[in-house]
Amino acid sequence: MANPAKTGGLHWIDADEGDVPHRRDDRVVIAAQADTPALTRMGPAKVHLTYNLDDLASASAALLASSAAAGMPIAGDNETLALLALAEQVAASTIPVLVEGPTGTGKEVLARYLHNTSPRCSGPFIAVNCAAMPEAMLEALLFGHRKGAFTGASEAHEGFFRAADGGTLLLDEIGEMPIALQSKLLRALQEGEVVPLGATKPVPVDVRIIACTNRELPHEVEQGRFREDLYYRLNVFPLTLRALRERPGDIAPLAFGMLLRHSEADRGPRWIASDALAQLKRHPWPGNVRELENVMRRAILLAGDAPSIEAEHIRFDRPARMVEHAETLIADDKSLSDIAFRSEANAILRTLDECGGKRGATARKLGISERTLRYRLADMRDAGLAVAGAAS
Known part of the structure; x- marks a missing residue:
């Protein structure tokens, strides 16, 4: 050297x-x-x-x-280094960025890099997982709420948008956001202001938006699960992280x-x-x-x-595979609901197996959202089905 x-x-x-x-x-x-x-x-x-x-x-x-x-x-990969150089250029602006790529490729790390190399680096970086928050509370958590705005709101909350004021707000798994809330997010992006629950006046916010997704949002738009106008609002500058094997x-x-x-x-x-x-x-x-x-x-x-x-x-992870099928685990089903549950579970297990245990591909093939698939998998685990190991 x-x-x-x-x-x-x-x-x-x-x-x-x-x-x-x-x-x-x-x-x-x-x-x-x-x-x-x-x-x-x-x-x-x-x-x-x-x-x-x-x-x-x-x-x-x-x-x-x-x-x-x-x-x-x-x-160390030439294409990744080129992507980081491009990200550094994009970081100097305030335009929204959509970071796309399979689960586990480092999308949040890239989002933090965008923030840390931007003029907003001294401001807050707030990361929000849209799939991890309760759907009923997502609006209040994003936009804030006044005291007494709803049952249990014993104190006011500023919300993630205002917490990120002057900095960057990362909306991770944006494809999981309920479509009813997408219109309110679009307005916040367009107007640069939010209306907390229970308030009557908007509050201005200065936030740079980075959205991450492991889903193909144009496909979600075609299926009616994602607003087209919001997609174009977020997709001002797309950055794509490839799978590690690539x-x-x-x-x-x-x-x-x-x-x-x-x-x-x-x-x-x-x-x-x-x-x-x-x-x-x-x-x-x-x-x-x-x-x-x-x-x-x-x-x-x-x-x-x-x-x-x-x-x-070196010990590699074993790929997720469904080792048992529903009919071997749900016995003596006598009611129509039991039969329907077994049929649905069989379809999910079979599709998971065909997709190598990947939840995203499985949900797309079944025509449901990943959020719905997670709920179904949780119900199946409660029933004693072998569904552990399904990957994102």
Whole structure:
């Protein structure tokens, strides 16, 4: 590796030159050649990297991982790097951004990158999962409410829009938002103001909107589940994150980043062996970056006090498969409702199996929303059906 370099907030110095003063938001990587490679955290913003000249590819991946600030994207794939460069350009504006991509690809990380590289970086970043909030409370949580606006509203609440004033509001899983609420969201975006429940006057808000989805919103528009005008309002600048298997150059840097994040400070593996990296690169990653994190956390645990993670420490997630069918689990159904439930459960289990356990694809194939599918799966689990492991 070459002489010391500094790029942006990163200082890279050779170990024999000693430490250098740095700001709290800088990331310092102290690099040195050694027979035994290792990547060690020396503090919240300082990493010690020893590398072997016989394996510069791994050293490069480790350097990419160690130079990324906490919570920022880690990338080595050319297309991902191009996407991040484009995102940095978009961040300078205030236009809405729609981040698309399969579940587990890092859409929220990209959204935070947009915020952190924007003029609004000193303002709040509020992330809201539209699928996780109770549908009946979603309007009040987004737009706020006055005291006494509804039963149980013992105190006023400003809502997520006003909480994000001057910053960025991330609307995650926007495709799950009830269509009745979509018109109110559209008005808030168009007018730059919200009307809290129980209020009569609008409140102006200055919010940059980033929406994320793992669904194909044009298809949702065609099916009448998503407003066309809201789609075009959000889709001012789309950014698409591909599945991890389609960006193999990201796998090794991400793996080293997870090694840094999850390894203990005073023990455990400090490197990923080349045979283990090769095994990671061959895997199809149906669960994307989220699955990679699971694999790396397991590998760190299995490696124990070994100096590096070896191929034998890699344990991949098993793809979700339905091992039992409803007719074997629901016995003696005598009522019409039992028969209907069994028939519906069979259809869901069969479609989940055909879609590799992926909820999004299953819901689309069945012609229902993912929210409805989650409710059905919960009912089936309560009835004792083997539905665990269905992926998003």
